[in-house]
Amino acid sequence: MLIGVPKEIKAQEFRVGMTPAGVRELVAAGHRVLVETGCGDAIGLSDESYRAAGAGTADTGEQVFAEAEMIVKVKEPQAHECRQLRPGQILFTYLHLAADPEQASLLLNSGATCIAYETITSPQGGLPLLAPMSLIAGRLSVQAGAHHLEIHQGGNGTLLSGVPGVQPGKVLVLGGGVVGSSAIRVALGMGAEVTVLDRSITRLEQLDEQYAGRLRTIYSTAAAIDECAQESDLIIGAVLIPGASAPKLISRSQLTRFKPGTVMVDVAIDQGGCFETSKPTTHAQPTYQVANVVHYCVTNMPGAVAKTATMALTNATLPYIMQLAQGDVASALQADVHFGAGLNVYDGQLTHAAVATALGESYVPAIEALNTPMQLKTA
Numbered sequence: 001m002l003i004g005v006p007k008e009i010k011a012q013e014f015r016v017g018m019t020p021a022g023v024r025e026l027v028a029a030g031h032r033v034l035v036e037t038g039c040g041d042a043i044g045l046s047d048e049s050y051r052a053a054g055a056g057t058a059d060t061g062e063q064v065f066a067e068a069e070m071i072v073k074v075k076e077p078q079a080h081e082c083r084q085l086r087p088g089q090i091l092f093t094y095l096h097l098a099a100d101p102e103q104a105s106l107l108l109n110s111g112a113t114c115i116a117y118e119t120i121t122s123p124q125g126g127l128p129l130l131a132p133m134s135l136i137a138g139r140l141s142v143q144a145g146a147h148h149l150e151i152h153q154g155g156n157g158t159l160l161s162g163v164p165g166v167q168p169g170k171v172l173v174l175g176g177g178v179v180g181s182s183a184i185r186v187a188l189g190m191g192a193e194v195t196v197l198d199r200s201i202t203r204l205e206q207l208d209e210q211y212a213g214r215l216r217t218i219y220s221t222a223a224a225i226d227e228c229a230q231e232s233d234l235i236i237g238a239v240l241i242p243g244a245s246a247p248k249l250i251s252r253s254q255l256t257r258f259k260p261g262t263v264m265v266d267v268a269i270d271q272g273g274c275f276e277t278s279k280p281t282t283h284a285q286p287t288y289q290v291a292n293v294v295h296y297c298v299t300n301m302p303g304a305v306a307k308t309a310t311m312a313l314t315n316a317t318l319p320y321i322m323q324l325a326q327g328d329v330a331s332a333l334q335a336d337v338h339f340g341a342g343l344n345v346y347d348g349q350l351t352h353a354a355v356a357t358a359l360g361e362s363y364v365p366a367i368e369a370l371n372t373p374m375q376l377k378t379a
Contacts, residue, residue: 004068138182
């Protein structure tokens with residue numbers, strides 16, 4: 001199979017869909033890889049390193065889309081890229097369709113087979129291709145939050161670690177999953193006073209045991225969120241419902257009761273955000289204020305550490321790419337229900353229930369869609 005890796009064109013995105021090491025593995029397995037020139041320049045992955053690994057290079061992204069049988073990316077395709085997809089072509093990347101009806105419509109019209117990293121599951125109930133970026137985003141959330149707590153960034157001037165004789169900053173983490181646990185680790189490491197809210201008693205017990213009393217754990221209710229948020233300096237939104245829109249946990253009216261200069265970091269922004277006042281931002285302009293509360297809602301947080309993120313992502317995606325590259329995509333997805341959960345769009349149909357519900361659209365179960373002969377229409 002010919003696998004294409006175009007350069008990411010989303011604003012301030014420097015990650016790449018595959019490293020030279022990943023290319024080498026695919027070439028050794030008998031596949032061909034075509035990468036767009038300059039795709040890894042920003043993170044020290046030169047065209048020569050890709051060629052040395054066995055990849056071919058293309059001068060434009062259009063050439064990659066035109067020639068490749070499978071497109072491997074990082075971020076969701078932009079409108080220009082969606083229009084280059086064709087029936088039967090495979091797209092393997094983060095999609096986050098629940099919060100993006102325009103992209104969903106374009107992908108449905110393309111006829112391509114679109115598999116989302118973020119909805120592939122594991123036998124243990126995890127999200128193996130979302131986990132590496134969630135780990136990074138969770139750690140970055142505290143780093144970014146600490147920076148924006150500085151007075152000249154709009155924050156309330158609190159140093160999370162405190163100093164002798166002065167109490168540390170208070171961090172509230174909403175959600176104890178991969179993002180939340182990563183944020184907790186960094187916040188506690190910085191010396192902050194940390195509280196986590198979650199609806200899983202089991203998860204709260206695990207975190208309490210892990211941190212041996214250093215972490216305050218509270219069952220998540222609307223009243224608990226409101227009370228804890230009012231005393232916090234930094235609030236991390238770390239909730240996720242796979243494939244679906246994130247629940248809104250903090251309303252606009254609540255902000256007026258927060259301390260001026262409180263910072264809120266919404267890691268769930270790719271799924272619509274978990275604060276009512278959240279709206280997507282970029283690394284170029286990461287924050288805005290509502291009611292004297294600083295909002296950090298960057299949609300590609302791991303892009304800030306693109307080198308680390310690219311390596312972590314390739315480590316996670318490569319085994320799946322290998323399976324898809326064997327050529328019988330339907331069989332690969334049918335043989336593994338957890339891999340099959342990644343199928344979001346197939347032959348002009350939505351195939352993921354949570355995505356369809358979020359978009360207010362009907363869907364065809366993935367197994368049913370894969371068992372129906374594909375209608376190869378003209379692009």
